[in-house]
Amino acid sequence: MSIDADTDADTDVSRQFGPRDGILVANDLLKQFGGLTAVDELSFAVQEQEILGFIGPNGAGKSTTFNCVTGAYEPTGGTVWFKGEDVTGLEAHEMVKRGMARTFQDFAPLEDRSVVRNVELSLAPDKLFTLSGVGGETRRLAEEICRRVGLGEVLDKTPDELPHADMLKLELAKAIANEPDLMLVDEPFAGLSSQEVTELSEILESLRQNGMTLIVVDHNMRGLLQLIDRAFVIQFGSRIADGSPDEITSNPKVQEAYLGGDEL
Numbered sequence: 001m002s003i004d005a006d007t008d009a010d011t012d013v014s015r016q017f018g019p020r021d022g023i024l025v026a027n028d029l030l031k032q033f034g035g036l037t038a039v040d041e042l043s044f045a046v047q048e049q050e051i052l053g054f055i056g057p058n059g060a061g062k063s064t065t066f067n068c069v070t071g072a073y074e075p076t077g078g079t080v081w082f083k084g085e086d087v088t089g090l091e092a093h094e095m096v097k098r099g100m101a102r103t104f105q106d107f108a109p110l111e112d113r114s115v116v117r118n119v120e121l122s123l124a125p126d127k128l129f130t131l132s133g134v135g136g137e138t139r140r141l142a143e144e145i146c147r148r149v150g151l152g153e154v155l156d157k158t159p160d161e162l163p164h165a166d167m168l169k170l171e172l173a174k175a176i177a178n179e180p181d182l183m184l185v186d187e188p189f190a191g192l193s194s195q196e197v198t199e200l201s202e203i204l205e206s207l208r209q210n211g212m213t214l215i216v217v218d219h220n221m222r223g224l225l226q227l228i229d230r231a232f233v234i235q236f237g238s239r240i241a242d243g244s245p246d247e248i249t250s251n252p253k254v255q256e257a258y259l260g261g262d263e264l
């Protein structure tokens with residue numbers, strides 16, 4: 001399946017995907033809360049090593065979609081495939097084991113442990129098991145992960161000593177510690193200066209260069225234009241547009257969705 005731009009919302013319902021159409025594929029994903037349909041038979045495919053922006057105004061269904069994909073919620077209907085396997089309804093720890101990680105907006109580090117210790121404690125369980133007897137190995141691995149996300153200078157600080165941008169990097173480092181193939185990054189640029197946005201974009205790009213697939217969930221395009229290959233825009237739980245950042249920003253349906261609300 002190609003990932004070319006298709007901005008015709010009318011084709012939404014007919015757009016079907018199969019297990020091999022991407023590293024992560026959702027087909028007719030449905031999530032209802034009582035009478036409310038938060039995700040409305042949504043279908044999408046994310047390609048290996050792609051950086052996808054998953055965008056939509058407040059309440060569009062972004063978090064619910066990814067809570068269904070990552071195992072926090074059980075979907076009401078539809079199918080999710082990850083690396084070709086049907087993972088619909090699997091629990092979050094199982095998704096992590098299979099190579100899916102996510103960052104959270106509400107950072108929850110262990111406040112009484114250093115940065116590097118927080119990362120060490122997030123290492124994949126098999127790493128902890130095999131390396132635990134080897135003097136200092138888990139520490140060395142955790143340090144390496146910290147350096148990859150620009151935390152090399154603050155290894156022994158505690159989270160309460162970190163500025164917001166470093167807290168975000170710590171959240172990334174903890175997710176990377178599970179050695180994911182795919183990472184969902186939730187609103188990474190909120191509260192960052194433009195210089196911090198650039199720095200974080202470079203970190204995310206380097207993760208992609210090392211083989212990771214990234215989905216960046218955000219309610220606007222701020223900071224995303226330079227980073228993402230493609231934007232997928234939803235509203236009321238349905239796709240309204242899918243294309244390059246330029247195509248998305250000039251798309252009338254997208255502009256209408258944002259009218260009077262958030263800035264696109």
Ligand SMILES: Nc1ncnc2c1ncn2[C@@H]1O[C@H](COP(=O)(O)OP(=O)(O)OP(=O)(O)O)[C@@H](O)[C@H]1O
Pocket residue numbers: 033036037038056057058059060061062063064065218219
């Ligand atoms: N646990 C829940 N129970 C009931 N309704 C929910 C629940 N979670 C989300 N919703 C509703 O589902 C809809 C989609 O919400 P969701 O949080 O997925 O949107 P979003 O695009 O992530 O929004 P935001 O950008 O504000 O985070 C909203 O109407 C929301 O009120």
